[in-house]
Amino acid sequence: MAPAPLRKDAARNWHKIVEVGRRLADDGARIQLNDVARIASVGVATVYRHFPTPEALVETVATPGLQSLAQQAERALTGDDPWTGLRDFLHAAISAQTTDAAVAAVLAAPQHVLSSTTELMQQLTRLFGELLGRAQAAGTADPALTPADMAPLMCGVAFAAKVRPATGAAGRAANARRYLDVLLEGVRTKG
């Protein structure tokens, strides 16, 4: 989220660019670095220096959301009830994707251009795995699932909510929650 140490003016530009990137990513539109530059009132080359590709910008935009997600996972791991921890975290994951299109894009991407993003995603996958593993060990989660299934499943839920016609962001978010609840019912092992 924070740029490498930069001169003060460079840092200001960096922030302006990321801010605009966030706005454009939210529209779901494919980001064009030229547009970003124009809207941010910054030279194109400045954008290109900071973010060589649109993906780099998207990943940067997504970083805070992903970090917060990782923190929530770690907090969930400290709780007593494995199932509750898993469930609450997955709700957070869906909420993050619904709120922040950049997070959804990065979660669904087959690979990443920033090494920091790659690390973050590995961390996230590990945390997903631990949460799932705890629940499986407790006998409350389908043992057939693997850590690598969790992120894709979350992307699927978010995608389903995007496909489903809905009125407004709130409606879409509500659908996403419903769909996640159905899925969780399938993940949970019935006693």
Place this chain on the structure above:
Amino acid sequence: MAPAPLRKDAARNWHKIVEVGRRLADDGARIQLNDVARIASVGVATVYRHFPTPEALVETVATPGLQSLAQQAERALTGDDPWTGLRDFLHAAISAQTTDAAVAAVLAAPQHVLSSTTELMQQLTRLFGELLGRAQAAGTADPALTPADMAPLMCGVAFAAKVRPATGAAGRAANARRYLDVLLEGVRTKG
């Protein structure tokens, strides 16, 4: 699937174009009418006359798959066990999406350009609804779900399988089936 009655040579071109369209759609790539023309060894304008937009071609390519899906739904409705009917049909839907990228694209599209596609999708939604309704009436499916939820959920499952790294088409298909089974477990009402 079949073109409007055409002259023999026109029909040959139509088929060549659709064939190429199917190949390109399978790659998941965004179809470019110019490429289609080149690969099909046909003039650009010929492609444009038959299919004014890429969407028109994709929908045409998807039509047989969607029709076959509709037939399977109708057959499923004739079975005795509501749950089995629903389950088998949803497996067919996932299989169709995994096999035929055009089907996946059309199912996930917010709207369609061919009136025939629109009708087909309405028919499909209706059949989805009937299958779901029968299962709900029998007390074996979550009553909170609506007919309009089914297609999005299927798109979500297919998307999840696409996001999940896998080796080969077979691996992806297997993942899709696993994910659908998890979801079905969530849809099914437990006695």
Place this chain on the structure above:
Amino acid sequence: MAPAPLRKDAARNWHKIVEVGRRLADDGARIQLNDVARIASVGVATVYRHFPTPEALVETVATPGLQSLAQQAERALTGDDPWTGLRDFLHAAISAQTTDAAVAAVLAAPQHVLSSTTELMQQLTRLFGELLGRAQAAGTADPALTPADMAPLMCGVAFAAKVRPATGAAGRAANARRYLDVLLEGVRTKG
């Protein structure tokens, strides 16, 4: 105006095409033979066989108007007053151009593709010359003008009226008349 002797069905097509050509020419739009074919519900090649180029069609459309103009010129030559004859004929020429865009196009064209049009235009130029010559001989028309000036001047008046913003065809025609009257005042030799 009349086609060369044709089979009955060919003649019917010829008329349909010319009729559509007249409508399209009236819009002032550059005629496209393909559009003509579509609107006339006739094959493109049929249009091309009858009229190899748009100009051929335009000239054909203009022919009746030009012929009627020639007749009016000949009638004007039989009158007693040279000036009245010239004046009335020029009014007719302006009216023809205002009414029939094809006439205006042919009159302003540097050359023609149909030999019949070429002949008609030569005849018209000759008649222009005779009317002008009579008036000049009577001392009522500027002797500096030549027969070859008349058609261009008429085109100029029609063009001026087209440039001048006006409401509706009637307004444009009225402007054209006013402009012609001013010009005639300049042509007329004052006693």
Place this chain on the structure above:
Amino acid sequence: MAPAPLRKDAARNWHKIVEVGRRLADDGARIQLNDVARIASVGVATVYRHFPTPEALVETVATPGLQSLAQQAERALTGDDPWTGLRDFLHAAISAQTTDAAVAAVLAAPQHVLSSTTELMQQLTRLFGELLGRAQAAGTADPALTPADMAPLMCGVAFAAKVRPATGAAGRAANARRYLDVLLEGVRTKG
């Protein structure tokens, strides 16, 4: 006529483009931005940035001619003899159109894309009106004419000269002058 303040290299390109535009406009041909780019040895997009449409380029090319015309009109208004002022100015207007095809195009266009051109044309129409009004007040010009008639009439004269077959630019210019003289004779009120 002058570009907005530009970087030195940008200004050089701007001038090259306008220069080529002037040459192509003189041919009377419909300007194609792509040709302009090629002939000016400049990227297409460079032309498009400076002049989004051919009209914008034509209007820019015409601007110096129109400005000079406006200056001549203002000078003509300072003279003692209203009729001489009007006459000389109209000769200048015809000469400008004959010399510079872009001027003719802009004068005849129903509307303009550059606001500067619109303003220039309004100014010109006002000056036309003042010159005409002075002559009418002095009883030497047809009171039926309005300011809005002057530009169209000048376009008509230029058009007539273009229609009239002539040898070389000089011949065409001579015809235009003759036609204007005839028209002026019609405009002038005879004592």
Place this chain on the structure above:
DNA sequence: TATGAATGAGGATTCATTCAT
């Protein structure tokens, strides 16, 4: 002769990226 599908060059425009200032 009539048809209309086929052609593919041509035209307009955009966009990601580089580079001179």
Place this chain on the structure above:
DNA sequence: CATGAATGAATCCTCATTCAT
């Protein structure tokens, strides 16, 4: 480092004309 003009390949689409049926 910052700027934004320049680039030109790439894309999308139309149209006049031909030719197979």
